[in-house]
Amino acid sequence: MSDTDFEPLTVTYEHLRHSEDSAELSEFARRELPDRADQAAFSRATALLEAVGGNAHTPVEDRIFLAETMPFPNVLVKLAADPEPDVRKAVAGNESDKNWLVGRLTKDQVPEVRDTALRNGKTSWKMRLEGAQNPEVDAATLAFLATLGTELEPKAPAVLSSMVRRAVALNPNTTPETLAKLADDPSAEVRHAVAKRRARE
Template identity: 70%
Template sequence: MTDETMTGETTGADDVDAPMTNDQPAAASRTVAVDATDAVDADVQIGAADATDAVDEMGDTNAHAQTIAASEMNAEDVDAQPNVANASVRTDADADGDATDGVDATEATDTPHVEPLTTTYERLRHSTDAAELHEFARRPLPDRGEQAAFSRATALLEAVAGNPHTPEEDRVFLASTMPFPNVLVKLSEDPSAVVRQAVAANIDDKNWLVGRLTKDDTPAVRDEALRNKRTSWKMRLEGAQDPEMDVDTLDFLSRLGAELEPDANVVLSSMVRRAVALNPNASQEILERLSADSSDEVVHAARRRLGQ
C-alpha cells in the first residue's frame, strides 16, 4: 500500500468522523434543553409543594386561632357566671340595705328629740321650779366613757349650782361632792355661808379657789379653807398672821408640821407656827405648847409672848 492510499484512507476516515464531531454541539444543546425543562418542572413542582405547604400551614394557623378563640370564649363564659352570681348577691345586699335603711329611718323617727345644750342651760339657770332643779342636782352622772353625755351633764350642773332657787341642801351636796371646777366656782360665790364652807372643805378644790376662800368674810369659811390640804403654805402663813383670825383656826395652824401633817416642809411649817406664836389672838395654851416647839425660832417667839 502506497503512502497516498494510506493518506487517502486516513483522510476518508477523518471525513467520516468529522460529521460526528459536528453533531456534538447539537446533542449538547438538546441535553441542556432537557435539563432546563426538568429544572423548570422541578421548580414548578417545588413551588407547588411550597404553596401547598403554605396553604396547609395557613389552615393549621387558622385552625389554631379558631381553637384559641373558642377557648377564650369559653373562658369568658365561665368568668361571666360568677359575675352573674355576684350580681345576684349584690342585688340581695342592696335589698337588705334598703330594708335596713327603712329600719334606721323608723328608729330615727322613734328617737326622742334632745333639747340643745344652750337652751337647756339657760332654762335651768333661770328656772324657779325647785323640783326640777332638785332632780338635776341629784341625777347620777353618765359614765366618763360617754364623753358627750358626761360633758353635757356637768355643764348643766353648773347652771343648777348657780341658780339660787336650787334647794340649799342640794347646793351643799354639790359643793361637797363635785370635783368639777366650773361647778365649785359657782358655789364658792353662793350667798349661803354653809354652801361656801362646803366648797372650802372640798378636797378637789384648786389651790387658787380654796386660797380665795381663806379671805372669806365668814370665819367658818376661812377656817375650813385653811384646814384644806389644798391650801398653799402662803395662804396658811397669811392666815396665821391675820389679827382677826379665830382661836380655833390658830390652834389648827399651830400644829402643822408637828402633830398634823408631820411630813410637811420643815421650814414652811415652822414659819406658820412662829406666826401663830406672834399673833395677838393666840391663847395661853397655844403659847405654852409652842414654847416647847422643836424649832428654836418658834420657841423664842412663844417665850417672848409669855414674857419669859
Template identity: 75%
Template structure:
C-alpha cells in the first residue's frame, strides 16, 4: 500500500480527498451567495416610462422553450446581455437564455456557442444534457463550470466529452484520480493528468497531485513518452511506479 504524505507525515485517503473537494465547493458557494445578496429593487417594469407591453417572465420562458422558430431562438442566443447594474433585466435575460439553451430548435452552432461562453450554472446545467456530444463537450471544457457539473461529465458515455471534462481545471481531484485509473482513457488526456502539480497547476495540493500522477504511471494506456518523463518525477512514489512499468515493458 502506497502512502502519500507531506513533510509532516500526513496521509490522505480517498475520503479525505472527497472532503477536500467538498470544502472547496462550500467556500465557493458561500462567496457566490455573498456576492449575489444585493436586493432586487427593479423586479417590475416602470409603466410610467415604458409603454411597451410587458410579457411576464414565465410566459416568455414557456414561449421560448416551445418555440420552433430557429431564427428567433438564434437571435436571442446571441443578443448582448443587459448591463449587470440593471439587475432585473440581467436576471430576466439569463433566465430566458436557459429556455433557449434547452430548446432543440436552437441551432447547434448557437448551443455550442452558449456552452463555450456562458458562465451561468442554470444554462450550463441545461446544456450538459444536450443530445449533441459537441455541445456537452463544450460544457465539459468550460472553466466556469461548477466542479460537480464537470465531474458528472467525466462519466459521459462519449469519450471526447469525458476527456474534455478531465482536462478542465474545475474537475475535482477525486474525479481526476478516477480518470487517471480508467484504462479506457486516451493517452493524450493521461499525459495532461501526468503534469498536474508539476508543469501544470504547480500550486496544486502536493498529495492529491502525486496520487493522480502515480495513477497515470500505473495506467496501461499511458504512452511510453509520458512514462519516460514520469521516471524523473519529483515524487519518489511516481518515479518508482513509472520505472516499474518501464521494467515490465522490457
C-alpha cells in the first residue's frame, strides 16, 4: 500500500488534480480498479480518476484510454470537456455514456467528434434527427443514419427512425448512393423526400 492510501480522499484528489507529474498521473490512469465488492476502495478510485482525467498534465494517450474504457459519468464528463478533440472523440464513441452526454457531443465544434457521437447507440432520436438535418454532417455519418430502423436497429420506433431517414434524404451532403437506397425505403415519407430532393436537382 502506498502512503496515499491513508490520505483523506480530498487531499489525494487535490494533489492529483494539480499534479504536473505526468508519470504519476499516467500510472494512476492505468491502475487496475479495486473489486466492486470493496465499495469504499472502488468509489475512492473512481473519484481519483476524475481528478486524473481532468488534469491537462495527464498524457493525452492516457486521457484517451480513460475516455474509451471508463463507464463512470463523473470521469466521462470531465473528459468530454477536454481541449484535445481526440479525447472528446473517444468519449463520443464510448457506449457507456449517458444519452445526455453523447447529446452534448453531437454539438461539438469538431466534425469528427460530432460524427462519432451520432453513431453512438446511446444517442437519443432527437439528437439523431438534428444530426440528420445538419448540413455539416459528413456523408459517411448520413449513410449510417440512413440505415437506422431498417438495416440497423430494426426494432426502433418506426415513426422516429423514418423521420431521421427522411431528414437524411433531404440533407445536401447525402450521396447519390445513399439516396438510391432510400428510394426503396419502406416508409412512404422517406421515398417522397427522395423524390422531392431529386426534383430539386
